[in-house]
Amino acid sequence: MSTTHQTAIESAHKRIKPFIHQTPLFSSESINQLAGATLLFKCENFQKIGAFKMRGAANAILQLKGNLSIKGITTHSSGNHAQAVALAAQKAGFQAKIVMPSNAPNVKIAAVKGYGAEIELCEPTLQAREDGVEKIISEFGFAFVHPYDNWEVIYGQATCVKEIYEAETNIDYLLAPIGGGGLMAGSILSTLVYSSTTKIIGCEPTGADDAFQSWKSGKHLLQTNPNTIADGLLTSVGLINFPIIMDNVSKIFTVTDEQIISAMKITYERLKIVIEPSSAVPLAVVLANKAFFKGKKLALILTGGNVDLRQLPFQ
Structure with a gap:
């Protein structure tokens, strides 16, 4: 193993x-x-x-590059993973839509926007975050890069x-x-x-x-x-x-x-x-x-x- x-x-x-x-x-x-x-x-x-977080996001997203069935990348995160996905998606040529809780630190929200991702704010619960991601996947055909699992x-x-x-x-x-x-x-x-x-x-x-x-x-x-x-x-x-x-x-x-x-x-x-x-x-x-x-x-x-x-x- x-x-x-x-x-x-x-x-x-x-x-x-x-x-x-x-x-x-x-x-x-x-x-x-x-x-x-x-x-x-x-x-x-x-x-x-x-x-x-840049390490994990880059490793996952770079392997999706060239897959024409993927329309973009999504995830949910209160901050650092959101930034990592936004930048890694940008580097790999994907659009990114990130679900972030409304109580996420302002400095992290601003950084995610700075890396070119769209942000969907949600209630600060895991259920709300997961629901937001599911909606993006079903509506836009984005691939989900989980923050840790x-x-x-x-x-x-x-x-x-x-x-x-x-x-x-x-x-x-x-x-x-x-x-x-x-x-x-x-x-x-x-x-x-x-x-x-x-x-x-x-x-x-x-x-x-x-x-x-x-x-x-x-x-x-x-x-x-x-x-x-x-x-x-x-x-x-x-x-x-x-x-x-x-x-x-x-x-x-x-x-x-x-x-x-x-x-x-x-x-x-x-x-x-x-x-x-x-x-x-x-x-x-x-x-x-x-x-x-x-x-x-x-x-x-x-x-x-x-x-x-x-x-x-x-x-």
């Missing part, structure tokens, strides 16, 4: 390389001292569209962690946030292929902890009324991603919004880079569990940097 995953991940990486940045790994002596561990930050906030999206996200293991060896723990689980599933598959001794740590806000609750109970529990500043992590874990995560994650930690905001502020102050709240969740987990990670070598994925600078939570 790992050979199949390796072939798919390497094909995805080759396919998307002209359309993405190979993002750097940053470290900070002061953060290392604060954490009592060695931390390597994979800076997907420097990725095209400002988030890792899509194997080609998962393999695209896996390339992020492949790059980490190509740059660094002997990593004890890889930490990534869990929303729909596409990044986490891809991270796990890359780890099984390229660094099988590395343990995987899932990171979630306490206000959107369906993966943690599912991991604890052994059942696939859906998100209900999520409430967190980490707007990129509001969705339930997808059906494809759920068994991959449950079978391979070593542990899932949760952190409060206060801890997320503190970690976000530390990242701004000490790494001197812009990240969004979801990106700060892994660092918040490390700082809240110093004894667990003491002396270890950690890789943390900074998932994105699309934040409204006029509304930073620590101002």
Whole structure:
């Protein structure tokens, strides 16, 4: 099975390389001292569209290029996947219509429009998002690129962690946030292929902890009324991603919004880079569990940097 995953991940990486940045790994002596561990930050906030989502969207959409039966691309997303689909569709020569919830951050709505996509606003519920996409598919014949429950999206996200293991060896723990689980599933598959001794740590806000609750109970529990500043992590874990995560994650930690905001502020102050709240969740987990990670070598994925600078939570 790992050979199949390796072939798919390497094909995805080759396919998307002209359309993405190979993002750097940053470290900070002061953060290392604060954490009592060695931390390597994979800076997907420097990725095209400002988030890792460009990898998965590009991998899925580029494979549809040349299919004359497809009239365009659609998806639903509160922000980063919407931007990624809009730009990847533009690069592949497709029209894009994106369903976004009415409470999506204005900075992300503006960015999606900037990449040439049409936006259909809907009520901020999963049902409304899915209904909006179904309408576009039936009326216009567009292809749906799911934000996370899509194997080609998962393999695209896996390339992020492949790059980490190509740059660094002997990593004890890889930490990534869990929303729909596409990044986490891809991270796990890359780890099984390229660094099988590395343990995987899932990171979630306490206000959107369906993966943690599912991991604890052994059942696939859906998100209900999520409430967190980490707007990129509001969705339930997808059906494809759920068994991959449950079978391979070593542990899932949760952190409060206060801890997320503190970690976000530390990242701004000490790494001197812009990240969004979801990106700060892994660092918040490390700082809240110093004894667990003491002396270890950690890789943390900074998932994105699309934040409204006029509304930073620590101002």
